[in-house]
Each structure stands twice: as structure tokens, then as C-alpha cells.
Amino acid sequence: MTAAKSRRQALILAELNGSPSLRIAELAARMQVSTETIRRDLDEMTGQGLLSRTYGGAVRTLSTEPNVTERHSLLVAERERIGRVAADLVKAGNVLMIGSGSTTVHTARRIAAITKNITVITHSFGVATVLAINPTIKILMLPGDYHATEGATVGVQTVTFLSSFYADFAILGASGLTGEGPTDALIEAGAVYAAMTQRAATTVIVADHSKFDRIFPARYAGWREIGHLVTDRPLSEGLSRSIVPKGVDVVVA
Incomplete structure (x- = not known):
């Protein structure tokens, strides 16, 4: 070559x-x-x-996505806007579950800056690191197999451990957004996100426009299970037809 x-x-x-x-x-x-x-x-x-x-x-290609370190350098301004809007949903005293990913780290950083006296259950070391600047936030790390390219724990132990907890919010990213629901490139991470969705009163998806109409192997929730979608651009026509009727609160940051 x-x-x-x-x-x-x-x-x-x-x-x-x-x-x-x-x-x-x-x-x-x-x-x-x-x-x-x-x-x-x-x-x-x-x-x-x-x-x-x-x-x-x-x-x-299906199931191909940059690792989490590479993703941190992409669409930074858009993800920061999404993080600011999503963080405003969180109130003092809330219990959160936060999934891995670059947009969730931006959201966690904003939460640490403006929120006090919350508990966060996470499998993401990046999320835990940015939350740690706020001493009023209690952080519970989930056990499991460490997935180096995602910077998070995954696997049976992670999913099983989640079954012991409930949360006010699950804040999750996505590799792609389809008419059927959010999807992830990493099947093991998708299993963790599915468990978080089931254990939270409300699920918030934080995902930028590059995820629109992209499909990956792990669909971890249907849109009827999602309370809020925070993104940076109006949805494509096809996504809007699928998502809005399901009662999802779509917020453009």
C-alpha cells in the first residue's frame, strides 16, 4: 500500500x-x-x-465502534451540552445508576459539579473518577470482569450484583439509536445496561446525533422503557416516528 x-x-x-x-x-x-x-x-x-x-x-461495520478513549475526543462540545441538560434532572438524595461511555462521563462530570448528597452505582471507572471530586457523592463500584477498551466491568457478576439495588435514574449511553430502541456495540455492556434499566424508576439515554439510525448487536431496551432521550440535534424523521409515540421525553440540548 x-x-x-x-x-x-x-x-x-x-x-x-x-x-x-x-x-x-x-x-x-x-x-x-x-x-x-x-x-x-x-x-x-x-x-x-x-x-x-x-x-x-x-x-x-456492525459491532465496530471506537474504544472509549478515542470516543472522548469526538463531538466534545455536543456531549458537554447533553451532559448539562441530563444532569439537571438529578436532585439531591437521588440514587443513580450510570453506564459506561464517553457521554455518560461528560454527564457525570456535570453532576459532580452541581449536585450534592447522591449515591451513584456504576461499572465505569471513568464515571467514578470524575464523580470523585465531589466528596458528598457516594460511589458504589460494581464487580465483574474488567473490559479494558470500555474502561468498565461487565459480566454475570456485574448483572447479578445490580439485582440487589433500585435507583431513581439510570443514565445510559448508546452506540446506536434505532426505531426499536437503543443499541450497543458491546454485547456484555448491553447486558449491564438492560439490568440497570430494569432496576431504575426512570431511564435517561444520553446520545449525540452520530448515533441516529445506527444499529449494533445489543438492543438493551425498548423505547417504552425509556423516560428521557437527551441529544444534540432534532431526531431524524424515521426515529421521531418511532420514539415520540412511545412517550419518550426527547430533549435537544
């Missing part, structure tokens, strides 16, 4: 980290190459399992 092709394909993957799908014409214009060159790149990368070709473009 030539150096130019290697750089171009690395840029294509970087673009997919921040956008749910890419169009061939847009990529060609951005990289100042022909559409045929981009088509060859996408075909080659599809063969390597790095992405999936669509009519006129490409999307990330």
Missing part, C-alpha cells in the same frame, strides 16, 4: 468515528481525489472488515 493510500484510508476511518455514514462524493471532494479512487478504497476496506459499503457511500 502506498503512503498516500494509507493516509487516505486512515482519514476515512477517522471520519467514520465522528459521522454515522459517509458519501463517496463528499469524501472525494474533501480528499481531492476522484470518486473512483474512493470507491476502490471503500471496497478494499470492506474486504478488510473495517467498514460496510452502502449505495453511494459507507458505514462502520
Whole structure:
């Protein structure tokens, strides 16, 4: 592979980290190459399992998502806005369950800044770390197998431990949002999120627009189980038709 092709394909993957799908014409214009060159790149990368070709473009392969460290550098301003809005739902004395992910860490950081005397049950080391600046917040870490790329514990022990608790809110991220519900790339994490949803009085999904209409293996809840969806842009028409009738409070930050 030539150096130019290697750089171009690395840029294509970087673009997919921040956008749910890419169009061939847009990529060609951005990289100042022909559409045929981009088509060859996408075909080659599809063969390597790095992405999936669509009519006129490409999307990330099913179950492929950047690790949590990479996600922290994407759409930072949007995720901070989402975190501010979601944190306003939390009141003193609440018990929360917070899932892993980059947007949930932004939300937890805001919660630590404005809220006192709450209890947080989490499996995310990133969430626990940003909450720890507030000495009035009690943090309960869930046991389980440590998943390094997610920075969180998962597995049977994690899910079983959750069955002993109830919470006012579960605050969860998502790899994708479909008409059937939020989905996650990591099946093991999806099982933890499903358990949190079942043990909380209200579930809040925090997810930016790059998750719209993206599907991943683990659907961990249906929209009737979700109380609030906090995002940064109006929903796509298809998502709106599926979500709004289910009674979800959709808030655009």
C-alpha cells in the first residue's frame, strides 16, 4: 500500500468515528481525489472488515465502534451540552445508576459539579473518577470482569450484583439509536445496561446525533422503557416516528 493510500484510508476511518455514514462524493471532494479512487478504497476496506459499503457511500461495520478513549475526543462540545441538560434532572438524595461511555462521563462530570448528597452505582471507572471530586457523592463500584477498551466491568457478576439495588435514574449511553430502541456495540455492556434499566424508576439515554439510525448487536431496551432521550440535534424523521409515540421525553440540548 502506498503512503498516500494509507493516509487516505486512515482519514476515512477517522471520519467514520465522528459521522454515522459517509458519501463517496463528499469524501472525494474533501480528499481531492476522484470518486473512483474512493470507491476502490471503500471496497478494499470492506474486504478488510473495517467498514460496510452502502449505495453511494459507507458505514462502520456492525459491532465496530471506537474504544472509549478515542470516543472522548469526538463531538466534545455536543456531549458537554447533553451532559448539562441530563444532569439537571438529578436532585439531591437521588440514587443513580450510570453506564459506561464517553457521554455518560461528560454527564457525570456535570453532576459532580452541581449536585450534592447522591449515591451513584456504576461499572465505569471513568464515571467514578470524575464523580470523585465531589466528596458528598457516594460511589458504589460494581464487580465483574474488567473490559479494558470500555474502561468498565461487565459480566454475570456485574448483572447479578445490580439485582440487589433500585435507583431513581439510570443514565445510559448508546452506540446506536434505532426505531426499536437503543443499541450497543458491546454485547456484555448491553447486558449491564438492560439490568440497570430494569432496576431504575426512570431511564435517561444520553446520545449525540452520530448515533441516529445506527444499529449494533445489543438492543438493551425498548423505547417504552425509556423516560428521557437527551441529544444534540432534532431526531431524524424515521426515529421521531418511532420514539415520540412511545412517550419518550426527547430533549435537544
